[in-house]
Amino acid sequence: MIDDAPEGIRDLLQALRAEPFRVSLATSAAHGYQRAQVLSPDLVLLDVRMPGMDGFTLCRLLQELQPGRDMPVLFLTSAASEEERLAGLSQGAVDYILKSCSPAELLARVRIHLRLTRRGTLEDAPHDMPMGRDEVVLRAAMRYIGQRLADSLSLDVIAEAVGTYDKRLSAIFRQRVGTTVFGWIREERLRKSRELLTTTTLGMQDIALEIGFSSAANFATAFRERLGVTPGEYRKAASEDATRDATTARA
Template identity: 60%
Template sequence: MLDMPHILVVDDTPEHIGSLIQTLRSQRWRVSIATNAAQGLQRAEAMAPDLVLLDVRMPEVDGFVFLRLMQEVPQLRQIPILFLTSANTVEERLEGLSHGGVDYILKNCEPAELVARVRIHLRLAPRAMPAVSDDGIRVTPDDVVLRAAMRLMRRRLSEEFTLEQIARDVGTYDKRLSALFRQRMGTTVFAWLREERLQESKRLLADTSLGMQDIAEGIGFRSACNFTTAFRTRMGVTPSQYRKAVQEGEGVDVAVDHVG
């Protein structure tokens, strides 16, 4: 029995899909159930399931946030996550797939269709391993939240957002996220973000021919003037001077260490 595929269902109302769960068990697959995202993440780390069936509309932490957190646990990243949900808008389906879900199935599907899709993804997926980081150290819940926040902000360098929005999108609250950055990174959330934006601007200056306004907008500054001031303050040279020095193969003294 232990060699049979293990499926984790994360759904706040599993009683509404009782017939689907029973169909899965009839295939002699092991099925575990978590009724919220926090419990689901704990069970995924402890059990290393072969596949996760995930609802979208759950209270407090929704399915999209759960998927984002799962991706920050190195040994759980390869587990296929299939959305099994009644959330059927085009936007929700696209968001689920763009976040890394491998399939999107509606709860009113035929049981045979669910079995067929699960069977395909079980065949394609590698078996999960215990949840440890790349260096063999177990990943803590704080590690997961911090990494998810950093990854999310790197993807949104051009956007304006509040601390509350980022915290919500990684399943926590603003004070906890702020404390994590101070304790683990030695800086504030927005100081870290500013550094990331400026580091990305160095790459854009060196590797592209984009103008200053385009670079400024691409990394979240309102104007080329604001960007130039921030860059000169941090790097000791203007963006134009930095680009010219890189193009001419000259060294540029930007000795302050990269935060994070």
């Protein structure tokens, strides 16, 4: 459990500790991240409104902490607005529970998610080793950006969303990817555009807006500079290749 004011949920904590669970309490997001890294918990109960790093940011980092291993995050919070609930679930949390719930309801939800997680991992391969903090931040930033390619994101916004600051995030990208954050965004937008060109019938303007270009003309210019052909030429060649492959397979 990660909550900066555990005294406000004393009855819920007592109910958890009365069960055959090993309960570890962290009173800040940074402390919670360290505990999760060391203890590799089966489930995390996470508050939203915390100083320094909020629960949404921490949730993004926890999802990248141990690739290949299910570690369900359940928000347990007084942040009750619809916007906050939807934001929490969109970060990858499996449940969003209000602190006003009864101890019995909390226990029921925890048991359900523990059972689902165990069922899903019985035949899994051995878990990968936990990653270092920089790798976690990098993966979290890439996921965050990938889900918002249509948006105009500043370096400050991206860094804050993954629990770091702009200069540190820039250094992580340069050291581990060999490019700047915005260089990576540009490449990711063009990679996504190639996917959309070959798997959809979207027009050029729609594709441009989907991946964050202001117009089809700007998209076409960037695409041609990077790949040497226009988006239309790329789509036509990909379609011809697919038709040729299908003909060969039938033969």
